[in-house]
Amino acid sequence: MSQSFDVAVIGLGAMGSAALAELAERGLKVIGFERHYPAHPLGSSHGDSRMIRLAYFEDPSYVPILQRAYAKWRELEQRSEQEVLSVTGVLQIGLPDSDLLRGVLASCALHGLSHEVLDASSTMARFPAFSLDPDEMAVLDPEGGFVRPEIAVSLQVKRAAAAGAVVHFGETITHIDPDHGDVTVVSNHGRCFAKKVIVATGAWINQLVPQLQGKAKPIRQVVAWYHPKQALDAQQGRMPGFIRDEGPGGAFFGFPAIGSDGVKIGRHLHFNQPLDPDEPNAPVDDEDFALLDQFAHHRLPTVASFRHKAITCRYTMMPNENFLIDFLPGTDDIIICSACSGHGFKFASVIGEILADLAQKSTTDLPIGLFAFDRHFPS
Numbered sequence: 363m364s365q366s367f368d369v370a371v372i373g374l375g376a377m378g379s380a381a382l383a384e385l386a387e388r389g390l391k392v393i394g395f396e397r398h399y400p401a402h403p404l405g406s407s408h409g410d411s412r413m414i415r416l417a418y419f420e421d422p423s424y425v426p427i428l429q430r431a432y433a434k435w436r437e438l439e440q441r442s443e444q445e446v447l448s449v450t451g452v453l454q455i456g457l458p459d460s461d462l463l464r465g466v467l468a469s470c471a472l473h474g475l476s477h478e479v480l481d482a483s484s485t486m487a488r489f490p491a492f493s494l495d496p497d498e499m500a501v502l503d504p505e506g507g508f509v510r511p512e513i514a515v516s517l518q519v520k521r522a523a524a525a526g527a528v529v530h531f532g533e534t535i536t537h538i539d540p541d542h543g544d545v546t547v548v549s550n551h552g553r554c555f556a557k558k559v560i561v562a563t564g565a566w567i568n569q570l571v572p573q574l575q576g577k578a579k580p581i582r583q584v585v586a587w588y589h590p591k592q593a594l595d596a597q598q599g600r601m602p603g604f605i606r607d608e609g610p611g612g613a614f615f616g617f618p619a620i621g622s623d624g625v626k627i628g629r630h631l632h633f634n635q636p637l638d639p640d641e642p643n644a645p646v647d648d649e650d651f652a653l654l655d656q657f658a659h660h661r662l663p664t665v666a667s668f669r670h671k672a673i674t675c676r677y678t679m680m681p682n683e684n685f686l687i688d689f690l691p692g693t694d695d696i697i698i699c700s701a702c703s704g705h706g707f708k709f710a711s712v713i714g715e716i717l718a719d720l721a722q723k724s725t726t727d728l729p730i731g732l733f734a735f736d737r738h739f740p741s
């Protein structure tokens with residue numbers, strides 16, 4: 363294989379598959395490479411659910427691109443006639459002066475977002491799944507909900523292939539060489555050439571972008587599912603998704619029962635354990651279970667009652683937890699995308715559009731200043 367393409371996309375997880383679909387539908391000649399298979403469980407985009415929310419506590423400047431992400435998910439649903447995004451509301455719980463609640467309320471105020479502020483007792487009366495301390499409060503984001511990662515990635519890959527993208531699974535890119543006109547993309551099976559290359563390789567990003575060694579840090583994450591004692595209280599409609607600020611104990615997140623697996627919970631960053639992306643994740647152990655069970659029994663006593671399943675996953679952390687989406691410094695043909703830090707999936711639909719804009723026009727109208735290389739690493 364030594365064909366030439368307009369764009370080669372490396373890594374077909376959440377971000378790469380969205381970019382490939384967008385580019386193919388714009389009529390560009392594109393190829394996508396994935397070392398595993400669509401929606402596989404060895405990267406960052408598996409586990410049934412990813413939270414989506416509009417009142418973004420992390421930074422209000424995410425809100426306009428989130429609004430676009432919602433629209434793009436709805437477009438994917440309409441075209442595929444499959445449910446990808448379910449709105450359940452998201453409850454953000456903490457002390458009134460926590461970063462979480464102050465951030466949510468700042469985003470709501472700046473962008474005029476609908477929300478409800480609830481004290482501890484009215485939260486528990488309305489949503490019996492949750493146990494709050496008397497001095498805590500909650501803010502309900504009615505637009506919040508979850509996206510189904512495996513379905514979303516599979517649909518994006520199908521869209522790309524239907525629009526004419528060449529898609530190679532089971533093929534690992536080992537090297538990209540921008541030095542001779544078009545970029546040379548070398549894999550374990552051969553090589554091709556592309557005018558632009560998008561690197562969206564998740565936890566493996568440092569391997570093709572050595573400039574990110576020591577900066578983009580893959581870490582191990584664990585989530586667990588619990589069957590409820592009170593099944594009704596765990597149902598969508600009765601139980602929103604949630605993020606809960608536990609102060610020095612970190613931030614936990616979770617989802618109502620989806621299908622028969624029950625309530626899923628995890629702690630953002632978990633134990634912050636670095637990993638080698640080429641090695642299998644360390645299996646879930648007693649320390650992982652103890653952390654999640656303790657939270658479940660204390661904070662979700664009637665709905666997270668009987669643990670029955672747990673899996674590992676991978677976060678790729680940037681130092682400031684914002685996304686990195688930019689041209690590799692010194693190049694105008696290699697675009698790098700590390701959009702994780704534990705909160706990227708909800709944006710995949712719009713990040714596909716951003717990456718396609720950068721590859722096609724070298725710029726985008728969407729506001730991505732926060733994601734620039736030099737915002738992360740000023741020279």
Ligand SMILES: Cc1cc2nc3c(=O)[nH]c(=O)nc-3n(C[C@H](O)[C@H](O)[C@H](O)COP(=O)(O)OP(=O)(O)OC[C@H]3O[C@@H](n4cnc5c(N)ncnc54)[C@H](O)[C@@H]3O)c2cc1C
Nearest residue numbers: 373375376377397405406413535564675702705706707708
């Ligand atoms: C447990 C957990 C919970 C999360 N919760 C949320 C949430 O609630 N809401 C939210 O918005 N986000 C959440 N996230 C974050 C979100 O899932 C990630 O931001 C997102 O999945 C990252 O997508 P990606 O495309 O960058 O990586 P991936 O989906 O992992 O894709 C990268 C792909 O590149 C492939 N690849 C790597 N190297 C090569 C190579 N050399 N050649 C070819 N292919 C290669 C890999 O096989 C992989 O498929 C969570 C993440 C985890 C792990």
